Amino acid sequence: MNSTPFSSLPLPPAMLSNLEQLGYRDMTEVQAQSLPLLLEGHDLIAQAKTGSGKTAAFGIGILHKLNPTLFAVQALVLCPTRELADQVSNELRRLARFADNIKVLTLCGGAPMRPQIASLEHGAHIVVGTPGRIRDHIGRNTIDLARVQTLVLDEADRMVDMGFYEEIAGIVSACPARRQTLLFSATYPDDIRKASAEFLRQPAEVKVEAQHSEAQIEQRFYEVGYEDRNAAVARLLNHFKPVSTLAFCNTKIHCRELAEELQAQGFSALALHGDLEQRERDEILVLFANQSCSVLVATDVAARGLDIQTLGAVINVDVSKDTEVHIHRVGRTGRGSEKGLALNLCALNEKKWVKLIEEYQGGPVQWYDLDEVEADYGIPLQAPMVTLCIMGGKKDKLRPGDLLGALTGDIGLTKEQVGKINVFEFQTYVALDRRVADRAFAKLSEGNIKGRNFKMRFIKLN
Known part of the structure; x- marks a missing residue:
């Protein structure tokens, strides 16, 4: 793909200089496709996976038309989880360094309400938050969205899957009719298309294919008996010894069982699933991100919004029935210039889902024999x-x-x-x-x- 520099965009010199300092020289595919449309003021539907550079795309769009002297909420970004909201806020602050005094505020559930209300009273230019908490603030009249120029729905498919549609609809109705709405989503099935139609005005559409280069991410498939999957995970970990691994299971029960089995064998492993309280979830994510936990076993729902930059391997303990979810899982390893490794376990009755993956990627997957994987069981894989x-x-x-x-x-x-x-x-x-x-x-x-x-x-x- 031909590289397109940020300097080709009609951005102010101070913003371009800051982008250069942050290491943003050439645009990613989603940035190159979406930014010209964003800067022209179009509503946008962009289908792109996590790690594709979408935050910088909508961040630059927001900041380009923001007025720092007007202390009012001029942009609102909705995210499915507190973790993603924190990541987006931090990225927006970095992008906003070229201008003085641009205030970015994060409003999420699981945090005390009173400090958030006090921060809103002091004024903010950009608010990033989860739908439930933003709706709470609207209900209390503690947030004024009357001056919002840009509304971003980040990971819209995940927000709808998590049951946030009603909250999103209520938030949208509190924003001005004359606004720019940007919808970013890893997948864009018909139900999301239908649900979001009333939020958007003649949107332009951008789709970045969620394919992974074989040179970037090595994918290996292993046939394994249904009852032998947990032992197979331990064997692969003891062979490849990745510093950090995200292992996906399709159910909460399997998550807990696998994490407990790995812990019993001396692995630094934790389970992340929907039954956890926010405090427990926060602690687990801190331990995984700071490399005190080497294996995080998670369901797709629990891993939403999770963005760990350096991930040694992804293990699909169960094959996903949704091909795009599989691509999304695999894309969490091999970020930036890093090489990635995706290890896939497949029971006999799951081969039909692998066929769909082959159709999607236009070629056969690579099968390997688990019996040929030599595991070093001497010292268990401990986090550094x-x-x-x-x-x-x-x-x-x-x-x-x-x-x-x-x-x-x-x-x-x-x-x-x-x-x-x-x-x-x-x-x-x-x-x-x-x-x-x-x-x-x-x-x-x-x-x-x-x-x-x-x-x-x-x-x-x-």
Whole structure:
């Protein structure tokens, strides 16, 4: 594909300079197809998978017409999950660095209402949130959407699947009729087309084929008996030894069973499914993203909005009956310039779904013999990091820099031995190199952070 630079777009020099600093030089396919239409003011339906650059596409469209001197909500982005909303907000803040004082606010369920209301009273230019919480704010008259110019429905198929249609319809009716509406969706089946028709005005359509290059992602299929799947997952993990693996099961029960079996064998594994409370879900995602958990076993519903940049492998423990869902799962590995690995287990009665995958990708899948996979069962696959949970957070004015300073200065760790630091309202998670974690904990317990002593504990999976 011919590369198209961002400089070919009619964007202000300050925005182009910021894009250059962020490493955005040539547009991805979805950006090249959608941005000229966005900048002309068209409503848009864009079908593109996660990781295709869609956030930057609608972010640039939003910022191009935003007026920083007008303190009103001028753009609203709806996302299916809190995790995706956080990712989108962070990306929009990076894209907005070229202009002074553009405020991006995240409004999601599972967080206290009062601080959100206070933030809205101070004004925001862009609001990113989940449908349920935005609808709550509309009901309380704590958000004014009368000045919205751009409405974005991100991962619209997932929001409708999750039962958010009524909330979305209510939010749309609170926005001005004269607005630009942008709908981004990995899949675009007829029911979504029908449901979204009333939200859009003569939309342009863009579709980026969800195909994966064989050079980028290696896909392997293994025939396995229905009862032997969990043992097969352990065998593949012990052979390929990926640092982080996302394993997909079709049911919540299977998720829990597989995670428990892997834990019993010494793997750093956790299950992510729809029965978890938001706090549990947040903690599991922190542990997986910071490499304290090496295997995350998830259902498709639970993994919605999950965007882990460096993923060593995807294992499809069950074949998905929906081909586009299969493509979407596989596309979570091999991001950017990274090589990806997708391992697929298939019981005899699932071969009909594999036939559909072959039809979709226009060629046969590659079958391998599981008996020829040599597994090293000597040392179980352990995550390289462990997470320290500190009982203090934003409420205590803790910042990532404070913790990094304490760990590298007072305790003497190198920056490489400290991983991601996630500061939440009331607690903070710090990833530490497994080999130095106990020493760091002992020294941190003896000292203080910002002149205060905080309770702390390790979250150890094995």
